[in-house]
Amino acid sequence: MAKLDEIAELLTEEINGFEKSIGRLEKVHEDFKNLPLRPDTSELNALLKEYGNKQKNDIKEQQRLMERILHKVERSVLLPSWAIKLTWGLLVTVLLVLGFSIYKVSRISKKEQVAYVEGQDDAIEHYRTFFEESPEAKELYQKWLEDNGQK
Template structure:
C-alpha cells in the first residue's frame, strides 16, 4: 500500500498543480476580457469603399476618353504621303504663277506709257517729215497754231 499512498500523493500534487494552472488561466482570461481590444473594421470598410468608387470613376473616365478617341479616329482621313506632297507642289506652283501674273499686271501701266511715248515720238517724227516735205502744209499748220494760240 505504500505504493498506492505514493501514487495518491503524486496524483494529489498533480491535481493541486492543475488547479493552480486553471486558476491562472481564469485570471488571464478575465484580464483578456477586460482589455478594450475590439476589432473595428468600419474605417477599413470606408477606405475600401472610397477606393472602389475612385476606381469606378477612373474606369468610366477612361472609357469616355477612349470613346472620344475612337470617334476622332473614325472621322479622320488618311491620305498617302505622295498625295500630300503633290498637293503642296501644286499649291506652290499656283502661288508662283499667281505672283508672276500679279507682277505682270502691275507692270502693264508702265508698258502702256512706254508704248504711248514711243508711238507719240514715232508719229511726231512722221509729222515732221511730212511738214518738211510739204512746205505748204507747214505754213497752214503754223497759221492754225497761231489762230488757236499754240506754238
C-alpha cells in the first residue's frame, strides 16, 4: 500500500501543479482581455483605397483606348491583297504608258524633219530621173523657168 500512497501523493502534487498552471493561464487571459489592444488598419485601408482608385483610373483609360481602337476599326476599309496588287499593277502600267507616250510625242518633230528631208531627196531624184529619160520635158521646163524668171 505504500506504493499506492506514493502514487496518490504524486498525483495530488501533479493536480495541484496543473491547477496552478490553469490559474496562471486564466490570469494571463484576463490580462489580455483587459489590454486596450486595438489593431490599427488605417494605413492598410488607405493603401487599399489608393490601389482601388488606381485600378478605376486604369480601367477608365483602357476603356477609352478600346473605344478609340473600335472607332478606328469601324472607319477603316478592308481591301483584299489581290485588289491592292491589282491597283499597284494598273498604276505602274499607266505610268509606263504615259512615259512612253511622252517619249514618242517628243520625237515626232525629229521624225517629221527626217521624213521631209527624205521626201525632198526622193522628189528631186524622181524629177532628175524623169528629165534624164525625157529631154523634151527638160527643155520645156527650162523654157518655163526662164519665162517666169523674166517676169
